[in-house]
Amino acid sequence: MQAALIVLLRTWGRGKGRIYPEWAIRLQRNGADWAAVPDLGYISYEQLPKSWKKNDTCPVPPELVIEILSPKQTVEEFEEKAYDYFQAGVSRMWLIDPAQQTISVFSPQRPAKVYQDDIPITDELLPELGLSPREIFEEADIL
Template sequence: MILQANNQLTLQEFLNLPPGEGDITYELVDGQAIPKMSPKFFHSKLTRALLYMIERWCEGLGQVLVEWAITLTRRGQDWVPTPDVLYISYERLPADWDEDAACPVPPDLVIEIISPGQTFGQMAAKAKDYLDAKVLRVWVVDSKARSITVFYPDAAPQTYMGDQLFTDSLFEGLEFTVEQVFKNAKIPINNG
């Protein structure tokens, strides 16, 4: 279901919409309120594992949050995506910022986990949109391939799998392997 199929929603109209029924979350894309896919079991377990891992690393540096909408611009239009996980440093959003609102600035990191019915290509296109909106890193997590692909604003994407060690100068001190993430999430090797 798409809200306002014929009329373009402004950013303020979108932000003023009542909450969706049940657990439906909407994203503002090209002036339309588009429902986001409801997470399934593996998706939720991966979200939790990534959240805990980044939360341990970022203590005192910033915040890591689940499904927090962000006000950005995409192709010259207001865009409000709701990533699965995001990390925002206190340099980008001060620790004392305390409003019940969408994230007002681009975060340092956005994590999107591919859901059933989504393709890697769709997520790669969304990653480019995030980078164009000044997000510094985008991770696309593929539970079937057991991989994390990192998108950078100034370099080609890099896919991490298995026991390959992830490091990034933007996240100094954060080191992990993709296999550790999947083990912590208790995702079986043959998950579908």
């Protein structure tokens, strides 16, 4: 699943920003340092300039983090994690559920929206993206 997302998002993100798997992000949670490691993250070049080349934890909150639900995890765990991400400055979180073949998009301003089938995920934060869950799950050989 992660490899499929990297292929699709890097194609979209060329010239816009970085798409990285499991890149530790320096954040704050409840006033303490927190090194979150999402399955995937997107950070625009406006947020972190292209000239930044350090092999280090990401120093700024990404616009998007993507988490992939495993069989032993619950949606409720990720709802709490989404809240922590938003408090730390992350703008969006996608929760990919391979078993249900859905993608839940969390944002701080509104309730989570669940996408499935051919409904494209559109977001002003990610202009021109328009991927559908079907495209993502087909790329991952789940459909």
